[in-house]
Amino acid sequence: MTSRWRRLSDRLAGKTEPEPLWAEGVPDHIDVPIRDWLYEVLRNYDMASPVAVRLKLPSRILKSRDPYNELANLDDRMNPMLRLEVIDATLGCVQQALQGTHWQHRQTALSYARQLEGILREGDSAFTVSEDGSRLERRMDETLHATYDKAVEAGASKTETAADHLRAAFTEAYGIKPDPSAAYSRAIKAVEAVANPLFLPNAPEPTLGKVRAHLEQGGHKYEMVISDKTGAPADIDAVVAMVSLLWHGQRDRHEGGPTSAPVTLEAAETAVHTAAILVHWISNGSIRRK
Known part of the structure; x- marks a missing residue:
């Protein structure tokens, strides 16, 4: 088990209890790295259409000038889970598209998944990437x-x-x-x-x-x-x-x-x-x- 980083003020104060996890949506402090990660993966694997279809999103997204950017920035205050669903669908669609391809392509996709996991973990998100990189899961002790x-x-x-x-x-x-x-x-x-x-x-x-x-x-x-x-x-x-x-x-x-x-x-x-x-x-x- 790896030790978690703690901010200086917490270390000086002797704080030992873990930070609370963010259980809803994507918190603001990791919004930008999540957006950048989504945009890069969606564009590199041409996943705008599969993800939009899987989530049954409005057609305006695919009709836009930059569907990848639209998806990467998609947000809904009435549905804070929407961003997570876009991430989850992206992971699933990429893995499905790479089934049967060369192992190097699958390893590259897995490295993207591990990069995402690092963002979620450092941001104390209540969600994590599954071991095979195919979906999001709620974080377990x-x-x-x-x-x-x-x-x-x-x-x-x-x-x-x-x-x-x-x-x-x-x-x-x-x-x-x-x-x-x-x-x-x-x-x-x-x-x-x-x-x-x-x-x-x-x-x-x-x-x-x-x-x-x-x-x-x-x-x-x-x-x-x-x-x-x-x-x-x-x-x-x-x-x-x-x-x-x-x-x-x-x-x-x-x-x-x-x-x-x-x-x-x-x-x-x-x-x-x-x-x-x-x-x-x-x-x-x-x-x-x-």
Whole structure:
């Protein structure tokens, strides 16, 4: 984890708490570098038309004398997210246009994405560029992000499906237009991808709910690699509790029930991180048969 720069007055005052993140739009202090970055990328990759079409923007933009400049300066006080959507669409359109091209072209595009990430980070934006440079995401605490990265790596070592579901869950939870329901559903699928083959290898229709029941009834057959207070391998009560939390917390799985409710963004984020821990534990052998 890299240390963050602090202004001189804060260092002299011994200030240690992080600066608050700017959660809406592009703040004024990074407006100019963002505008310059957008203009250069839009022009160099001829992305005015794809971005305008993707965002369904007014035709006056493409009819203007300089559509790249129009897009780079596009702002709407009634919709502070519009600038971010232009950036997000630009990243996505560039990556799509470069699919199948020489790796040097893709590396150049990735360097542009990293340049943008530097601007957003130094400007304390609540948004960051995704690892593959294809989109914007809401910024996550670096420690939590490291846990997520480890889980994706561990999940991929067992099945790429788990890693794919976990990446999708993260994107749905932390994208600029989050979808909590989709994020929660993908989080459960990520755990199922590694848990079902391990705990229910012969089940015709395995689910996380059946994994939970199996572990509740047969928990005595398993143990953790970590020790309990006696020095013996710990039981799997913590695993059962986390699986139960994840399974029961998806209140939008079925409609019409007395406890049915939409999944909140906070619940979806918690589900993603719970799933990441479970995927990591199951994939790297932290839970084993006695």
